[in-house]
Amino acid sequence: MNATVAQLTVRTILGRRRALLLLALPVVLLGLSLIVRASVGADSRNEVTVHLLGAFALATLVPLLGLIAGTGAIGPEIDDGSIVYLLAKPVNRHSIVVSKLLVAIAVVSAFGAVPVVVAGLVLDGTTDRLWLGYGLGALVAGIAYSALFLLLAVLTRNAVVVGLIYALVWETVIGSFVPGAQALSIQQWSLAITRVVVGKRAQALDITASVRPQIAIPLLIVVTVGATVYAGNRLRSLRLTGDE
Amino acid sequence: MTVLTLATVSRWYGNVVAVNDVTMTIGPGVTGLLGPNGAGKSTLIHMMAGFLSPSSGTVLIDGEQVWRNESIYRLIGLVPEREGMYDVVTGWAFVLANARLHRLPDPEAAARRALDLVEMSDVSGRTIDTYSKGMKQRIKMAAGLVHDPTVLLLDEPFNGMDPRQRLHLMDLLRSMGASGRTVLFSSHILEEVEEIADTIEVMVAGRHAASGDFREIRRLMTERPHQYTVQSSDDRSLAAAVIADGCASAVELVGPSAAPSGRIHQAEPGELRVQASDHGRFVHVLPQLARGSGIRLFQVAPADESLESVFSYLVNR
Numbered sequence: 001m002n003a004t005v006a007q008l009t010v011r012t013i014l015g016r017r018r019a020l021l022l023l024a025l026p027v028v029l030l031g032l033s034l035i036v037r038a039s040v041g042a043d044s045r046n047e048v049t050v051h052l053l054g055a056f057a058l059a060t061l062v063p064l065l066g067l068i069a070g071t072g073a074i075g076p077e078i079d080d081g082s083i084v085y086l087l088a089k090p091v092n093r094h095s096i097v098v099s100k101l102l103v104a105i106a107v108v109s110a111f112g113a114v115p116v117v118v119a120g121l122v123l124d125g126t127t128d129r130l131w132l133g134y135g136l137g138a139l140v141a142g143i144a145y146s147a148l149f150l151l152l153a154v155l156t157r158n159a160v161v162v163g164l165i166y167a168l169v170w171e172t173v174i175g176s177f178v179p180g181a182q183a184l185s186i187q188q189w190s191l192a193i194t195r196v197v198v199g200k201r202a203q204a205l206d207i208t209a210s211v212r213p214q215i216a217i218p219l220l221i222v223v224t225v226g227a228t229v230y231a232g233n234r235l236r237s238l239r240l241t242g243d244e
Numbered sequence: 245m246t247v248l249t250l251a252t253v254s255r256w257y258g259n260v261v262a263v264n265d266v267t268m269t270i271g272p273g274v275t276g277l278l279g280p281n282g283a284g285k286s287t288l289i290h291m292m293a294g295f296l297s298p299s300s301g302t303v304l305i306d307g308e309q310v311w312r313n314e315s316i317y318r319l320i321g322l323v324p325e326r327e328g329m330y331d332v333v334t335g336w337a338f339v340l341a342n343a344r345l346h347r348l349p350d351p352e353a354a355a356r357r358a359l360d361l362v363e364m365s366d367v368s369g370r371t372i373d374t375y376s377k378g379m380k381q382r383i384k385m386a387a388g389l390v391h392d393p394t395v396l397l398l399d400e401p402f403n404g405m406d407p408r409q410r411l412h413l414m415d416l417l418r419s420m421g422a423s424g425r426t427v428l429f430s431s432h433i434l435e436e437v438e439e440i441a442d443t444i445e446v447m448v449a450g451r452h453a454a455s456g457d458f459r460e461i462r463r464l465m466t467e468r469p470h471q472y473t474v475q476s477s478d479d480r481s482l483a484a485a486v487i488a489d490g491c492a493s494a495v496e497l498v499g500p501s502a503a504p505s506g507r508i509h510q511a512e513p514g515e516l517r518v519q520a521s522d523h524g525r526f527v528h529v530l531p532q533l534a535r536g537s538g539i540r541l542f543q544v545a546p547a548d549e550s551l552e553s554v555f556s557y558l559v560n561r
Contacts (some may be wrong), residue, residue, distance in 0.1 A: 004341050007341070081328035085329070085342060088320065089342075090315050176361075237297070
């Protein structure tokens, strides 16, 4: 972990209007939660909570935040060439990646996991532990998405497009038609965590995951650690060219 | 005393060869890397700075591989051509961050010294996106100098600087070279290199065209055959007179005037291309030869004064 790299990354991610963009998504979630809380009766509130936190928070909000934070932690610096000021230093490349990843995770937690917890509490209180299940699911998904999309930003200049295709097309569209595709889905892995936390009530509340937690947890770790290590290796060989 | 050594270095992108079999040694003092745009100067500097792997050959700094070797950045200071920086931070914060990344014992003092050196202390509280191009260039310099490197690599450092800033940077580079540091800067402007470089490496179309003392290369450039295009009332007779005088090594008639002079169509003037072997004598005697033969000169223009043609001449020697 390098504090200077982390500070510069915070300024890059939260600089200019990107912070507003990041803020928009949780504001929508919390706004919807308040509306649902006010308009839906107590007997069906937990069903609506599962639907809103599953379909909106875990399926859309967290992947998008992971994409913005993960690619934003390093992509703009590679694009405009300012990464050269980090790389022209006797600093371990893995430490640069880890510092940037921690910032991205902090951003996804603050703008994703924490609002999911708050939304869960607003919608359903503490009885079904949905706030904790989805909050933890959002946190682990945010970590894995951040690592994966940070790696993508090191590998390709089109990281945002590739990331969107993965998060929205692969996980959402293809996953709903091809059951096998769901096994390779961060969203499904995080839902497996949510199911574990919610416990026996998960079945009744129709919280489903395509993979078992015994598989989901190792896969989350492998993807997060693997993407981080590989990003560090690729950063060692990152080729920078001039305008020629 | 740090030495950069490039041994038979080539770099290609697919079928395009950007740098072709370059061997050179850059030692202490100021070295100018001269060449037209697209000659491969930036590619070469990126390989020297460890940001590009050579497709073949080796780049060493004091005998150590540069590629994938983070420790060399204790020695190297790099001033890239691209303007991308952390625009949302202040100049002070940016240079201080560079000092901290180098893990200097007193980063604040190092950042202050570097900002003073480039005369940016007064405006270092402003964010970088408010700086002019010349100011950004100087902040880049400060970031490259903050750890007092023994090797300084600068890619087109004078771009965007006003004349006063340019003179200041020239003084700075000269003094760094004089203090035994290895300073290499690229430029496509002959006069910049002439002003400060002790030695010069000329790149043309990816090839290492010339190397050595600037005065020697300047002499070669001055003494090269000069080409002129001439339009006159009788190009054919003028060509004969120029050849007879001996001040030109070759002449070529182009266009309608290649036909017998009496049949030249006024609206389609031809031209005479002259390769002057003795440039000084040619410009002196041409009017006399024309007057002596009763020929009117309409236009006399040097045909090859572009930097590219000067470089091409050096390559083809």
